[in-house]
Amino acid sequence: MRIDRDISVAEIEDWLRDDDAAHLETLWHAADETRHKIVGDAVHFRGLIEISNYCVRSCAYCGLRRENAKIDRYRMNAEEIMRCAYRAVAMRYGTVVIQSGEDYGVDCEWLASVIERIKAETPLAVTLGMGERSFEELRMWREAGADRYLLRFETSDVRLYEKIHPDMAGTKSDRIALLRVLRSLGYETGGGVMIGMPGQNYTSLARDIAVFRREDFDMIGVGPFIANPDTPLGLQGETDGVDQIRATDVMAYKVIALTRLVCPRANIPATTALSVVNTTEGRVNALACGANVIMPNITPVEYRKKYAIYPNKACAEETAEVCAEKSHLQIATLGCSVGTGRGDAIRLA
Ligand code: 5AD
Numbered sequence: 001m002r003i004d005r006d007i008s009v010a011e012i013e014d015w016l017r018d019d020d021a022a023h024l025e026t027l028w029h030a031a032d033e034t035r036h037k038i039v040g041d042a043v044h045f046r047g048l049i050e051i052s053n054y055c056v057r058s059c060a061y062c063g064l065r066r067e068n069a070k071i072d073r074y075r076m077n078a079e080e081i082m083r084c085a086y087r088a089v090a091m092r093y094g095t096v097v098i099q100s101g102e103d104y105g106v107d108c109e110w111l112a113s114v115i116e117r118i119k120a121e122t123p124l125a126v127t128l129g130m131g132e133r134s135f136e137e138l139r140m141w142r143e144a145g146a147d148r149y150l151l152r153f154e155t156s157d158v159r160l161y162e163k164i165h166p167d168m169a170g171t172k173s174d175r176i177a178l179l180r181v182l183r184s185l186g187y188e189t190g191g192g193v194m195i196g197m198p199g200q201n202y203t204s205l206a207r208d209i210a211v212f213r214r215e216d217f218d219m220i221g222v223g224p225f226i227a228n229p230d231t232p233l234g235l236q237g238e239t240d241g242v243d244q245i246r247a248t249d250v251m252a253y254k255v256i257a258l259t260r261l262v263c264p265r266a267n268i269p270a271t272t273a274l275s276v277v278n279t280t281e282g283r284v285n286a287l288a289c290g291a292n293v294i295m296p297n298i299t300p301v302e303y304r305k306k307y308a309i310y311p312n313k314a315c316a317e318e319t320a321e322v323c324a325e326k327s328h329l330q331i332a333t334l335g336c337s338v339g340t341g342r343g344d345a346i347r348l349a
Contacts, residue, residue, distance in 0.1 A: 003030040005213075005262055012258055013206035016251070024254070031257035031290035038264040039292050041336045044343030045327075046095040046127065046269070047088035047298040047320070050307040051076045055101025057131070060164045060232040061197065061225065063308040064101040070230050072306050075105060076299075078114050084298050085118045091320060094342040095125040097150065097295060102131030112144035119145035125342040127190075132178055142185045147344075149182045151175050152192035152221060156211045157204035164197060164233065179215065188345050190219030194273075195255055196247025197225045198233060205245050209255065213262040218345035219293075220266045222255050223273030224248065226310035249278040253289045260290030265348050269293040276312050284330040293343070296323045 001018070002011050003026065015027060052075040055064040063071060081098070088096045096118065100106055115126055127148035128141060138149070153175040155161050167173050175191075182189045193208045194200075212220050224247040228234045245251060252274050259268060270286035272295070278285070283294065297304055297313075298320045307313070331338055 003027065003261060005264065007258075007262065009203075009206050009210045012209050012262075013202050015258055016202050016206055016245075016254055024250075027254065027257050028289040031260040032288060034260050034264050035290050035292055038348075039267070039346060042292070042339035042343070043287060043327075043331050043336050044095070044267065044293045044339035045091070045093040045324070046097050046293060046295045046343075047084065047091065047093045048097045048099060048295045049076075049081060049084045050099050050297070050299040050303060051081055052100035052103045052106055053303075053307050054103040054105055055131075056104060057102050057168070058166045060166075061194065061228065063228045063230055063310060065231060068230050071308050074303050074306055075103070076303065078110070078117070080300065081114055082117060082121075084300070085122055085124060087298055087320070088124060089122050091296075091298075091324060092338075092340070093124070093296075094339065095127055095148075096298075097127040097129060099129035099150070100131070102133075106130065108137045108140055112140050115141060115144040115146050123342075125344065132173060132175065135181060138182060138187075139185055142187060146187065147342075148188040148190065148219065150190040150192075150219065150221065151179055151182065152190075152194070153179070153211075155193055155197065155200060155204060156208045157200065160197065160199050160204065163199065176211070176215065179217070188218040190221060190267075191215060191217040192221035193255075194225040195222055195252050196245045198244070200225075200245045201243035202245060203243070205255065209258050209262060212259055212266070217263065217266060220259050220263060220268050221271055222252060222259065223271035224252050224277045226273055226276055226312075228308075228310045230308075247277070249274060249282055249285070252277070252282075253285055256286055256291050257289040265346050267293050267343065267345055269295050271295070272297070272313060273310065276310070283327070284334065287330065287334055287336065294327050296320045296327070
């Protein structure tokens with residue numbers, strides 16, 4: 001089977017269906033080699049700060065959805081966020097990722113002032129993951145110094161997206177269009193999808209990977225879907241439909257490897273959800289088949305438990321220091337090194 005950047009959607013789909021161990025070895029190897037050649041052997045660390053778990057949306061998969069009365073809601077203050085940023089500097093991370101539910105209680109100007117402080121007082125790159133915000137908000141945060149924005153589009157299958165991600169009154173959610181807006185504002189942009197949502201089939205996942213290529217994202221985050229019992233999708237089995245994608249670690253490795261092949265320059269994290277599905281090897285396997293980024297959670301532990309997107313979030317109780325120590329060992333084993341500096345996206349000539 002062909003393995004190159006211009007592989008067709010049908011060929012991507014063939015790879016997703018392939019469970020031959022020897023074939024898959026060639027896939028892991030090709031992705032690892034592309035990673036090595038194009039983005040190098042440095043693994044970049046991004047400290048994740050989950051600043052608020054309030055959310056106005058009703059996503060069928062996510063524990064932060066507004067209807068979920070089972071979680072305690074919190075919002076961090078500026079001093080708490082700055083303490084996390086300083087911790088990231090002390091841990092030698094090059095980036096902080098400020099993430100939250102779609103929370104309009106996070107005031108636009110207030111967040112701009114926090115971004116300005118981080119940029120003025122530290123050398124950190126700032127990545128935002130604040131959901132589908134207005135052009136004005138996104139522009140103000142960019143002007144305040146934010147460098148990057150993460151917004152997974154979850155699936156490129158319009159019918160599935162409508163089912164899992166209800167629109168807000170009066171506005172059609174189009175995350176791919178919003179990612180283009182983010183890029184036009186000068187952000188490095190990050191797309192991504194979940195793997196194995198009920199109703200997601202092989203063709204649709206193969207198309208998602210082709211969308212990564214078409215949109216040429218700077219960052220691409222993928223991870224297995226994890227059923228959350230406090231959400232509408234928590235009760236459904238994984239296997240509805242004949243062509244259902246299963247939410248396994250191996251399927252996630254395939255997606256990571258194929259993504260590396262079609263988007264050679266992208267920064268691709270070994271995500272938390274993958275570590276939940278395979279606690280011992282998820283992260284290291286991802287780094288061995290195309291991923292080059294780790295996002296340790298540096299949210300204060302009392303809040304971290306409450307950021308319950310799905311059950312058993314990895315490192316939920318672990319300190320960032322313990323996390324880092326484990327990761328450093330794994331990185332050395334792979335013949336990689338810990339990245340220094342911000343780990344910005346590279347541009348290919
Ligand atoms: N399982 C796996 N990933 C999830 N996310 C949200 N809910 C789940 C879940 N139940 C992912 C989505 C979202 C990101 C912040 O977390 O892809 O964009």
